[in-house]
Amino acid sequence: MHISEGILTGPSFWATTVAGAAVMAWGVRDMKCFIKEQPERKPLLGMAGAFIFLVSLIPIPAYMGTCSHPCGTPLAGILLGPGIGAALAGLSLVLQALLFAHGGFATLGANILSLGLGGAAGGWLFFKLGRRLGLPLLAAAGLGGLLGDILTYIISGSILGGHLAFFSPQPQYSFAGYLAVIMAAYVPVQLPIALGEMAVTGIAVRSIGRQRPEVLEALRVVSKVTLAIVLVFGMAVSVLSLSSEARASSSVSVAEGGKSKAGKPGAYAGMDEKVNEAMAESAGAAAHDPFINLEDKGDVWNAMLLAGGGLAGFIIGRSWHLLFGRAKETPNGPTHPVS
Amino acid sequence: MAISRRSGLHGMDARLKLALVIVAVLFNVVLPDYRLSLGLLLTAWIGMAASRTPFRFMAWFVLAPVWATLPVVFGLAVGLGQTPLIKIGHLTVYHEGLAQGGQAALRVLADTSWAGLLFLTTPFTEILAALRWFRVPDVVVDTLGFMYRYVFLLWEEFHAMRVSASARGGLLGWRREWHTTGVITAQVFLRAYDRAQRIQQAVQARGGV
Missing domain, CATH: 1.20.5 (Single alpha-helices involved in coiled-coils or other helix-helix interfaces)
Known part of the structure; x- marks a missing residue:
């Protein structure tokens, strides 16, 4: 689940690189704290990094006879904490770019954001929530694996959609339109993989807990600061994406003289309308306004x-x-x- | 195939090569122009050829990203632009989008070729030393070194366990395969955990920290 090299240019490249560097700095700080507190576990970081790299190569059965590879980062986040998981995901991405030409240097920041922050930190967050709500290891880790993967896809899709809508010449759709198209393409391909990752993550954590519970106990290094950072970042991203979407829709209205395709001032004529109209047309019916139109x-x-x-x-x-x-x-x- | 350590870029300082790769990737991304990408791509290939890099390794860095690049080219071709070129069913390929897609594909090839140029002409330990020289934190460089050293070992262990499980019928059906993969993943993690402890003990026994 990588954004391929060469896709992001200009402002998208700089923004994702700076944000990815910030996530790495946070992770490296956590790694330093980990070594300071437990110097005898220094090699564990490298070994865990190798483990993450390995997990991202594990074949998971998806469609009939086909297989794909999991993100691996939710498992890393669950076992090592969000910061270290994100940093190790970043280092794993560097090696993947060098060894397999998978991902790349110019999209490293974007991939750290999606796989590191979304996968590792998101997986850890949902795992912790699951545990605090009393779920058993299998279910909580499975929840972390599934939602960590989904968060990864959402962040990747948002970065790609944002780049195409705002920084590409002659975009066909708005940000929401591109996001809908990208998600429509992701769902059939990535959902089985996310379900597979849910199962593998849950079973792996439960196996470790059954065989060596002291390992899970020793590794559970959780600080409230990291949780606060993840929550604040998530909220900031949500607010920014909402405000940029509002700007894009208002600029569309202004460009069309305040009249949208539907003739409603300020109304958003985007992907939903196009898809619905096409579906209605192919079914031989006339498109009509939605029964519950919140935009009005x-x-x-x-x-x-x-x-x-x-x-x-x-x-x-x-x-x-x-x-x-x-x-x-x-x-x-x-x-x-x-x- | 033995590669002479003196041929082509093998003898060049790793710090210089690392800096060149960073500059090339930056230029390629900041100044998106197909002529620049093409020039960078040719330069990287000439560098690899001059360094007598085996063709199959060079081909790997070209073919590996192709599967991920083709959907991108297609996506840009149908998602950007205004001048219709071809109509495939309900999808329309636009002239401008196809140009953007081709340009993106060239950028991918150029960037991965420069990554290949660095990796195929520089021992990994020298890359790590160059990173240290560029003031990358020690914990990052050490972790990268450990990862590179042990990832193949862990992969072999994982593969051996998977073959063993397969021989016992542990991969029959996707449900059993998911379960077996999860259990093997846990085993590999526990082995990595134990190995990390043994490495630290060995380091301390030799007077390290």
Whole structure:
């Protein structure tokens, strides 16, 4: 699941490279902390890096008789933590570019963002959430593997879609349109792989837990700072993508004199309309307006997003003790949380 | 095939080669022009040929990214542009998109050829030393060295276990294959974990840190 070399140029290249370098810096800081705290485990980093590289070469059966390779980074994130997992994913990408011409140097930053941040940090985050919600190792690690993979695809698709929509000459679609096309192409190919990775990650972590539980205990180095960084980054990316999408749709409206194809001022004529119209035409029916058109209802959609965010925030806040442990009661009041 | 360490770029300082590769990739990406990509591609191939790099290795760095590049070329050809060229069913290939796709393919070939030029003419230990000279953190260089040293060993162990499982019928059907692959992956990780501990003990026994 790599963005191929030579695809990203100009601002996309610089933005992803700088962001990827930041993720690497965060991971290297975690690696240094790991060595400082446990100097006797220094070779484990290299061995774990080799392991990640190896996992990305493992064949997973997908369609009839075919096979593909997993990302491997959710498993790395689960076993080694998000920062180290992301950094080792970056180093693994360097070796893959050198040995197999897989990925490349110019897309290294983008691939670190998708495979390192999405795969390793995302996989770790969902694994931790699963564990805190009481899921067994198999299910929690499987959840981490599946959602880490899906997050990887979403980030890759967003980077590619953003590059094509905003920085390519004569784009055919908007950002949302390209994202829809890319995801439509990903789903049939990548979903079986994500399911395979879910199974392999879950079974691998459960096997390690059954055979050598002390290994999992020794490796579970989790800091609240890393979780906060992942959450803040995720929110920042969401906000930026939403605002850029809003700018793109408003610029389309302005370019068309404030009238969209449908004749509604400011309405977004994008991929959905084209696909729906084509489907209706091929079925011999006339396309009509959606029964529930949120775009005509002013800020209802934004209000729903806000309400969803608020609800998610409430659930996270309500489950905070599951994520970070309850505050330890002392005679002087609560102090450090017990994890 | 024995390759003379003195021929072509084999004798050039690894730091210089690393810097050249970075500059070439940067130029290729920052100034997207097919003539520049073509020039870089030819330069890399000439460099590899002058270094007497075996043809099959050179071909690997050309063919390996092709499978990933072709969908990109196709995607750009149908996703960008305004001048229709060919209509394939519901899809229209655009002139501008095809030009963009071809340019992207050239960039891919140029970049991977320069990566091949570095890797095929420089021992990995020299690349690591060059990285250290460029002030890359020690933990990163050491980890890269370990990864390169042990990845093939771990792969052999994984492969041996997989062949063994296959001989016992452990790969019959996708469900059993997923299960077996998960169990083998866990075994390989535990072996890597134990090996890391033994390496550290060996290093400490020799007075290392």
